[in-house]
Amino acid sequence: MAPSDKDRIQRGFTLIEVLVAFVILALFLGAVLPSLSASLSATRTSNDTLTATAYAQSLIAGVGVEGLITEGEFTNTLEQTRFTSRLTVRPYGGPAATATDARLYEVTARIGWRDGVHRRTVSLTTLRYGTGQ
Template structure:
């Protein structure tokens, strides 16, 4: 070795991330988190909508179970609400007319007859409201004292 020469090896270039790479990584992370949070909030909305629909179905079933208990059904309509107005309902009772019958048979007074119960339940604040429509048939026994209400 000569005295004038140094035995130094050029310093190795340090490896790392450039500023541009770090910025791109943060942008990709932010986009992924935005998509994830959007999915989670959408799922939470769906769970709430499902819970509301389930509660509406339970209220509707409860109301239909009470209609005509202990008294004869008579045609008419009724409105009401559940849970302090959160769910609103409209019940319509009409005599059932069989669509397959070509001629209308006369029904004897005092005979039992089928009644069509149509229940509409609505809920939701502002925007498009959610609704549930149920229909069922009930056999209406005539009231011994003539007439009756639901």
């Protein structure tokens, strides 16, 4: 049975079918794109937090490496990054704890950065045993 001219004309999509398909696609994208955006933002924040934690661990690891521990507060903008650091070293405990040459020090490393409009901070604190300056 040969197809008639009428059957050949009816093979394509009508304009209304194409418009309905576009509306469905637009609704789907409207629902999915905010989720993708939130996911990308969370991934970036997670990566920044991991980087800041690594910087803070590195700062703490450097305290007292060359012998004497220097008390005080030290700030720095980390090169070629948007991170800033603040390292605080102070004696741990009361006057009895400072009576000897070797003592405990409280070491706090704070790494801060801007994430859009938010200011984020990672803070690590530990105790370090050593001789002060």
